[in-house]
Amino acid sequence: MPVTTDFLSNKIQIRSNYGLVDGKDVIKSKTYSNLKASAGNDDIYAVAAALATLQAPTLEEVVKIESTLLIPGV
Secondary structure, eight states, rough: OOEEEEEEEEEEEEEEEEETTTEEEEEEEEEEOOTTTTTTTHHHHHHHHHHHHHHEEEEEEEEEEEEEEEEEEO
């Protein structure tokens, strides 16, 4: 049975390192949604890095979250 897909959304999650607390790294994240489906990975990372410079903590990593609907074939 073939399965088709339908694009739902793209999001990015920016994870920032707030330093050590009680000997453990404190990592917090912020998620930004409504990315264009046509946005390239390089462009997405560039925007995330630019957003991270506006925040005090250090950028730890950028995660791209893609949501896709799986539609079973008939």
